[in-house]
Amino acid sequence: MRKLLPFMKKYMRYAILCPILMVLEVIADIAIPYLMSLIVDVGIANRDINYVIKIGSIMIFAALLGMTFGIISSYYGATAGFGFSAEIRKTVFKKVQSYSFSNLDKFSVSSLITRLTNDCNMLGQVAMMSLRMAVRAPFMMIFALIMALSINAPLASVFMIAIPVTVVLLGIIMVKARPIFIKMQSRVDRVNAIIQENLIGIRVVKSFNRQTHEENRFKERNDSLRDTALKAISTIMFLFPVLTIVTYATIIAVLWFGGKQVVSGSMGSGELVSFITYITQILMSLMMLSFFFMQLLRGSASAARIVEVLETDSEILEDVNPVTEIKNGSVSFNNVSFAYPLSAEKALKNINLEIKPGETIGIIGSTGSSKSTLVQLIPRLYDASEGSVSVGGVNVKKYNIKTLRDKVAFVLQKNVLFSGTIRENMKWGNENATDEQIINALKQSQAWEFVSKYNDTLDYKVEQGGDNFSGGQKQRLTIARALIKSPKIIILDDSTSAVDITTDAKIQRTFKEELEDITTIIIAQRISSIQHSDRILVMNEGEIVSIGSHEELMINSPIYNEIYESQQKGVVG
Ligand SMILES: Nc1ncnc2c1ncn2[C@@H]1O[C@H](COP(=O)(O)OP(=O)(O)OP(=O)(O)O)[C@@H](O)[C@H]1O
Ligand SMILES: [Mg+2]
Structure with a gap:
């Protein structure tokens, strides 16, 4: 993937601004639960309506700001992602134009079409996700963790158990899913290949009455794609429930220990509520990160195939000092x-x-x-x-x-x-x-x-x-x-x-x-x-x-x- 980075050059501005705005959005998202806890613990507890209105307004302002940053960041991310894939597509297309017949024999036309369409799209999506999710998730986690620690450090020790458990569970699922996802990608290729071959030669297929034969060939590949995709999904299907269980378990633990502190007066009830929000944010970020890695995996297969095209030079090379006139037709x-x-x-x-x-x-x-x-x-x-x-x-x-x-x-x-x-x-x-x-x-x-x-x-x-x-x-x-x-x-x-x-x-x-x-x-x-x-x-x-x-x-x-x-x-x- 590193070899493809230069294609981002033209969109560097967006590629830099997108994550920066993303971080600002995260800060707003993190601030909101904290402000809420202030409303509950200070404003409502002291029946201070002015304080509630003041903090409430700041909260709404933070939400609006976060939303604005989020929208602009999405837009920049999309611009960079689509731009990136368009640049790659342009270069790959140009490269293919320069190919000699023997290069074409080696790659096959349908595989080149897949590379120019699917693989380029995939890379654009991965680029977009890298700029957003891959930035959002870790920042969210770090900030939420800091906030949780600052609210109540002893209570934050629940994370000492929750985070490793989640990481291990996600790790196991990912390791299992990885080969299936790679297999799925190759199944997608097989289906694409047959679609392209058939559409290019549709008239021949019809004239030879080969529709049924071709349909069967297609069905076989299509079914195998479906089965692999199903298997891939059933592997990661557990991701969400597992995470939910971990989240709820953590929340129960926090309610249990935190509840006691609230009763004894050493913790505000608003603090407890925002603490729980931070837990959810942290665990959701972990999930987002694992989803991102999954996409990255599929993207890396696409990247490898694009790089292969880019690194293959035409086998017909021109002389350094080429002759530009042909004397006669012998x-x-x-x-x-x-x-x-x-x-x-x-x-x-x-x-x-x-x-x-x-x-x-x-x-x-x-x-x-x-x-x-x-x-x-x-x-x-x-x-x-x-x-x-x-x-x-x-x-x-x-x-x-x-x-x-x-x-x-x-x-x-x-x-x-x-x-x-x-x-x-x-x-x-x-x-x-x-x-x-x-x-x-x-x-x-x-x-x-x-x-x-x-x-x-x-x-x-x-x-x-x-x-x-x-x-x-x-x-x-x-x-x-x-x-x-x-x-x-x-x-x-x-x-x-x-x-x-x-x-x-x-x-x-x-x-x-x-x-x-x-x-x-x-x-x-x-x-x-x-x-x-x-x-x-x-x-x-x-x-x-x-x-x-x-x-x-x-x-x-x-x-x-x-x-x-x-x-x-x-x-x-
Ligand atoms: N792109 C290719 N890659 C590999 N083998 C090839 C390729 N094109 C042709 N061949 C093989 O080279 C041999 C000669 O093929 P060629 O196309 O030159 O025959 P031809 O005399 O032109 O036949 P026709 O009269 O049918 O056009 C054949 O055995 C063929 O299978
Ligand atoms: Mg011939």
Whole structure:
């Protein structure tokens, strides 16, 4: 938690004022029972109405003052707490934005969402409580104890028994509850994880009719959360009754011994009443403190998870003196091997490949043959585990990352659009793109065909993820978005799989005729999408097994022939 303290900096003023005001509130709260005892023992005993009115007014004033301090303190506490969590959230969000693909693989998206939402909220609450409860309880205890001692020191010896007994009882309960609370936190995480996974993929769940399956999976986790929460609550359930018993026992003891003193005249009855109030205040503070520790416990789990995110740096590091210009669109792989972060197996083995500027390369191979993996190394979405990848004759690690990604446009296999308008989405490629440039790119990717039919063309609304477009429309829009970058290299990872064959052919033709200077790498399942490429790579189990033109491969690649045959059959049969 200490590592998160700097996030409080901006709200330091509130974080300092809140406990100070809290202490003032406590002083008022402590003064009231004392003033009351004066009213009873002095005012009423002497039938001095003026004294009663005077002290009574002071009492009301103290109560009002205490209330005001309390309200302002709460407000400052909330400001500091919410501000603190907002600062953390902002920084964590920024950090996550800087993450590389391999960082994301390690954390998983749903866990990052939980950290950004629940954990940040939790920390805000704990901060707020630390500023209030953690200050109020000890001060209350100390002041009340001092007051009790000053009223009647011998009688205050009951605390010698009451406080240790309470501390021990609270201690036992806390020790028992601690592991259950930690377990509960992890159960909450499991429920959150499944909720996020399901909502992100809700359409898939529905289309596969997996609702029942998912509901059962959810029920299992939800039930286990309920049971753990119940267990946690039943453990601390005893807290309150136990404390009440201790309080009453103490009160009885005080009434017994104090009562005798009142009868003998050595103690005022008002003093006895206020003494009892102080007992309650002390024991309540102990309870508050234990509740605070419980929250602190849950907060520390959240803090650990936030710190983990903050301390993880992007695995893609930029060179100290990065190259900011890419000479040409050539690509070379030198003895490249690659394994995914959490996987022991190599996804790419010993890749050697030279691509000339302006060349069109097709990549084909069965699913899972590492086609996507291969091309992801070019814009440094991942770094090669062994060997090196170069663009324009320079190792990709030497480039300024922004330059590299601007010049290597990558249309991801799992691509998304963002909520906003079509124009806004297109501007992701280039903030300064004019409508003319956008329309031109849309024409090149054959998207203008349908965009031009909308009444509000470029202002047409895109829903979250681009869910209001068909698969093929979405693909064409994402290709246009990549073209707007005016890249030197463009990579289309299965980007026309949902586009009909005629439109696909039109896109290929545009690339060949209008965009011939751009190095184009096309991954496809259909041979027709890559047939006219200058060269075609055939991949199998992480290796390039053949390279050549369509005609060459038809002669000497059995795998290529097999794919070709199966697709021909598909067409004929
Ligand atoms: N993020 C990841 N973490 C771990 N393993 C991964 C990851 N992405 C892919 N893999 C694994 O790497 C191998 C190659 O996957 P890749 O996505 O490159 O295949 P592909 O040829 O593009 O397949 P497809 O034609 O289905 O798109 C597969 O065995 C896959 O399980
Ligand atoms: Mg792929």
